[in-house]
Amino acid sequence: MKSAIFYHAGCPICVDAESQFVTALDPKQYSVKVVHLAEEKDQLEAAKSAGVQSVPALVVEGQPFHINFGAAIADLA
Template sequence: MAEKAVFHHAGCAVCVDAERRFATALDSKFYDVDVVHLGQDKTRIAEAQAAGVRSVPAFVIDGNFYHINHGADLSALR
């Protein structure tokens, strides 16, 4: 069964590039990737914060968060 991976981003150039390079590169046999554009779906900002995400782009996989680069603070997306 595939493990859930959530990729949070804000739509900035860094985020879009990270989505293209990393989120789409994960093997779908192992990961069910949910791409969340927090600039368009602000209702999921609290979910990202609760998972430990402080800036985007970032992945949350199995309860662990992985910041890829510093594109935008979550506080700037509110």
């Protein structure tokens, strides 16, 4: 099982990306974790370490993919 972490901050663009993207991933291939960075601030460092610069973002097997633009991660600290 590959890992995918979806980082978001509850913004409308994040919600759109979650509903269209996270549910689109193949459940046979991916174990998906969803992290709300505005509520789980202890996860900010992990997100930054993975290269996440803005939300919404999906980290697939350690590689960050920024999906559209909701908010800069610097604004969530």
